[in-house]
Amino acid sequence: LEDPIRETGPRLAELLKDAVRGDGPLYRLVAHALKQAIDRGEIALGTVLPPERALARSLAVSRATVVAAYDRLKAEGWLESRQGSGTWVRHPDDTSAGGVDAVSTSRLFLANDGRGAPADPTADVSSDSDVIELSVAAVTGTSVIGDAVESLTRSEIDALTAHHGYVPQGLRALRQRVAEHYAAAGLATQADQVIITTGAHQALSLVARQVLHPGDSVLVESPTFPGALDVFRRFGARPIPLPVDEHGARTDIVAELVDRASPAMIYVAPHFHNPTGAVMPLERRHELGTIAAQSDTPVVEDLALADVILEPIDLPPPIAAVCPEATIHTIGSTAKLFWAGLRIGWLRTPEPWATRMLATKTVADLGSPLLSQLIAVRLLDRMSDVQQWRRAQLRPRRDQMCSLLTELLPDWTFRCPAGGLSLWVTLPRGNAEEFADVALRHGVAIVPGPALSVDEGNRRSLRLVYAHSETDIEEGIRRLATAWEAYISTTASRSSARLLV
Amino acid sequence: LEDPIRETGPRLAELLKDAVRGDGPLYRLVAHALKQAIDRGEIALGTVLPPERALARSLAVSRATVVAAYDRLKAEGWLESRQGSGTWVRHPDDTSAGGVDAVSTSRLFLANDGRGAPADPTADVSSDSDVIELSVAAVTGTSVIGDAVESLTRSEIDALTAHHGYVPQGLRALRQRVAEHYAAAGLATQADQVIITTGAHQALSLVARQVLHPGDSVLVESPTFPGALDVFRRFGARPIPLPVDEHGARTDIVAELVDRASPAMIYVAPHFHNPTGAVMPLERRHELGTIAAQSDTPVVEDLALADVILEPIDLPPPIAAVCPEATIHTIGSTAKLFWAGLRIGWLRTPEPWATRMLATKTVADLGSPLLSQLIAVRLLDRMSDVQQWRRAQLRPRRDQMCSLLTELLPDWTFRCPAGGLSLWVTLPRGNAEEFADVALRHGVAIVPGPALSVDEGNRRSLRLVYAHSETDIEEGIRRLATAWEAYISTTASRSSARLLV
Secondary structure, rough: OOOOOOOOHHHHHHHHHHHOOOOOOHHHHHHHHHHHHHHHOOOOOOEEOHHHHHHHHHOOOOOHHHHHHHHHHHOOEEEEEEEEOOOEEOOOOOOOOOOOOOOOOHHHHHHHHOOOOOHHOOOOOOOOOOOEEOOOOOOOOOHHHHHHHHOOOOHHHHHHOOOOOOOOOHHHHHHHHHHHHHOOOOOOHHHHHEEOOHHHHHHHHHHHHHOOOOOEEEEEOOOOHHHHHHHHHOOOEEEEEEEOOEEEEEEHHHHHHHHHOOOEEEEEEEOOOOOOOOOOOOHHHHHHHHHHHHHHOEEEEOOOOOOOOOOOOOOOOOHHHHHHOOOEEEEEEEOOOHHHHHOEEEEEEEEHHHHHHHHHHHHHOOOHHHHHHHHHHHHOOHHHHHHHHHHHHHHHHHHHHHHHHHHHEEEEHHHOOOOEEEEEEEEEOOOOEEEEEEHHOOOEEEHHHHOOOHOOOOOEEEEEEEOOOOOHHHHHHHHHHHHHHHHHHHHHHHHHHHHOO | HHHHOOHHHHHHHHHHHOOOOOOOOOOOOOOHHHHHHHOOOOOOOOOOOOOOHHHHHHOOOOOHHHHHHHHHHHHHOOEEOOOOOOOEEEOOOOOOOOOOOOOOOHHHHHHHHOOOOOOOOOOOOOOOOEEEOOOOOOOOOOOHHHHHHHOHHHHHHHHHHHOOOOOOOOOOOHHHHHHHHHHHOOOOOOOHEEEOOOOHHHHHHHHHHHHOOOEEEEEHHHHEOHHHHHHHHHOOEEEEEEEOOOOOOOOHHHHHHHHHOOOHHHHHHHHOOOOOOOOOOHHHHHHHHHHHHHHHHOEEEOOOOOEEOOOOOOOOHHHHHHOOOEEEEEEEEEEOOOOOOOOOOOEOOHHHHHHHHHHHHHHHHOOOHHHHHHHHHHHHHHHHHHHHHHHHHHHHHHHHHHHHHHOOOOOOEEOOOOOOEEEEEOOOOOHHHHHHHHHHOEEEEEEEEEHHHHHHHOEEEEEEOOOOOOOHHHHHHHHHHHHHHHHHHHHHHHHHHOOOO
């Protein structure tokens, strides 16, 4: 009854058939192939797997082989089973290692919440953890939220609650602010093209729901925002990596990738790409938009970090403005400049799509909370003040992190970004996932490249978030330096072998 | 590229094959069959239909036939097409008739918003409409929301915003309140079994996403909350009607329906069922739960209206408490007692399901807005006060509506409910959809039975919401009486013929 993909059995056998012909213990081959299929989106999160006996029969292996493969993946947190509910696919969100060990957004947030207090600000904060957190790309501590709540007048709230409260598209006042914001950035927008969402994440989910189907491929920057990978996998879509350099997505190879993979969608973050901070120049935007238009491939441009600007910079207009003939869905949020807990984002969609997207939003939740939207109106009215304040807060932290890295870890390489919240660091050797484990034992949480990447790529890279206090950055980088010393002295010889696993 | 169901073409031809063998003009047969397939969930909302030429070929009819069928459904608002995007399935949300013409929740809300001002409290209210609204089952005008916002202290908000703000499961303080609320109702609940959602509607969407697949059937009370039908259709599931009497769902026939249809899920509202207000007695809860457990069919019990209690009544415990051995997902909300615009609801799920449901919520939107959750904590703390206040507000309105109906429309039949927000009225003759159109021309918006029913059933029934001001109720029922006189004098002879269409 709970089988999310009715054809899981036969489809799975098909996916795994080749695996069992490889070298090595059969159960490891099956486990590895299963994990790859999950990671590529060929098996959606939540999928209930066939019973061990049934899969064993389809693969013509012993039941013990499948039992051992499932057990291994359960131990690694990729599968979970319970009496009467079967075995299903999940993200490894509470591995036996414990603590913050970010493999994906879900895993990160679930792990945090699993620890209890830290993820829940109204719980008793037991401060159980001495771990310094450089992994969550989010800002805190602006008084602007409190100011906005205090600025709400009683008559305003009473006027709002005199309405029945169902407004699926979102408050017109907020949609109007968003439209004006994009118009000022060069992207002419009507309020009716805007749908208010529960964060940029929901905006991406709504587009994915409209556009993606199991088996589709999605061209996605790698590295990227890990929540996006979760969304694509959830819909059973297969992410295809689009490499990123210091100018963002490598648009010179997009045409070839589109030809080869016929993706159902392209996902890019052209303004202060997460995690690299890269800004895609105008020519690349034009190139990408033109390919999208010619191949009739919809594009999602994620501008969630576009407003976190740390240096004077001439940002090109959004891709939707550069190539109006392409189908470009633009998503944004109040999360990265103001505060993620507000959970107010938006989707700006080409006019012909607006009705369909609104129907999808309506069925999802009948609209996002109105009081939070009213607060967002206040925040957007103060955007340029808050941008200045945020710049004054973040720039010194970014600079501090850059100079500490240069001083203490001189063979690590990175670029100092003009905006966004993170550095993308490349290690001179070793394996970033292994190192992240070592770092955690030394009391620093960081996200290794594979967690942000398609096919667990970028194994020598890390994301370091500088949106934390100066004290945490100072101590965090010092601990990383100690961890690095420990790591290279003990594992240098093993690491190249590990890369083959 | 945008084809949401890759096999739409062949599948559709399969669905329509029999239709073209009926009597009457071919294009009408095709149009009718298409509409039925949409309504039964056999074709999901948003599905892109095959090009006219392709469908014509599969059905062996002329292209002109398919063009005419599509055109007819476009005129009725069931299809929409645009250059370059094809023709897709939608709900008739802005029919040429205009105004509030509720066929489903989506349609209702979209139509409202389409009219501009009324659905958006922060827009200039142009008061364009003299229509009295008896169709939206929602409350307004409690000062408790304003009080709750005012009661937030600055230090509380600052403490909240010191956290990064990503809390997918929801604030622990709120989950704890919800758990205590259910425990007090006889349903022992841990905070970790609770996920905070954007309204009860999202809670239902999350369960549907976990449980339903295209082609599944869902056993659902008919009539029911129309948003639920939208959710089921969206996932391509086929609603099977479960009749309702004055004691709620007819559990005496559930076993037979489960046997016959093997539904993937059962959806019921046992406390103050929307729209009838029925309360399911303990024996029926037990019967339903037992069948669910024996057949391993998950149940969603929607308690969204459970807290709107107008008479002293011994409410039985939730079905999840009566039959703990069954898989029962319990959903609730702050919408109907406090205010729907807060958009804070919850899902209480059996412990083994909690992790999976949380993963689904995380992928959907990374969590609901935290400030709205903080306000909800305040509201739940004041629940019994607000229940008293709400009872004092709504009981006179309900009684007023009942006595006006008895006086002015003595041949309409209805039952006076002990809770909830609406009356379920049966007309002595005629067709409720036709009458709803007549009523709208007379300046009253009401929801006809088919909009709340599977297979457009309950054609002689209406929902009348009494959660409106005394003035509106008085004037609204008077207009209904005039409309009824006009309707029966002109259409009595035609209406029986219409029932065959």
